[in-house]
Amino acid sequence: MLIRPLAALALVLALAGCTAAPETPLPTPTLTAAPTILNPDLVPMALGVVTGEKAAAESTRLVDALQALIDPATILNVSDQSQLVPNDDDVPGFYGAYRTISLDPEVDALGLSQTIAAVLGQSSWVIQSETNEGGQYLAAISYGPPGNFWFALIGGDVSVSGQSVVTFQLASPDVVA
Secondary structure, eight states, X not given: OOHHHHHHHHHHHHTTTSOOOOOOOOXXXXXXXXXXXXXXXXXXXXXXXXXXXXXXXXXXXXXXXXXXXXXXGGEEEEEEOOEEEOOOSSSOXXXXXXXXXXXXXXXXXXXXXXXXXXXXXXXXXXXXXXXXXXXXXXXXXXXXXXXXXXXXXXXXXXXXXXXXXXXXXXXXXXXXX
């Protein structure tokens, strides 16, 4: 059921202007899927009881792994507005990672974001939908069994002349403790 993750994503988008969470040491990843996947660094770890701290650390590890797919020499700026989103009456709490990466204008952000989405698709994530029109690409992608459900949006934008941007938006499983 995608309604809850989509509502969670709407909260991430609404809160995108908030400050980033402080850096915390990341745990060593352990795989939750078969090792035949294309990139095991992109597979979320099983978190057991999902705490805000665990969700923040794993979300940060995942968006760092996504960013690592981009040639660092092409990155001009990185903006990260990730944060813990508290529960409300309709949506459980979750950690929302939101990273915008401005690239050298010569980089094809549409092709790059499609490639990143395809790598996720070959790394045990499920591409739910994709759009590519008007100089903007967006893929909605999910991962996981019940209790460990992750939701991501991968975007590419070249709709503004002279600008090339890739975005990663990630919603963790529900934070329960």
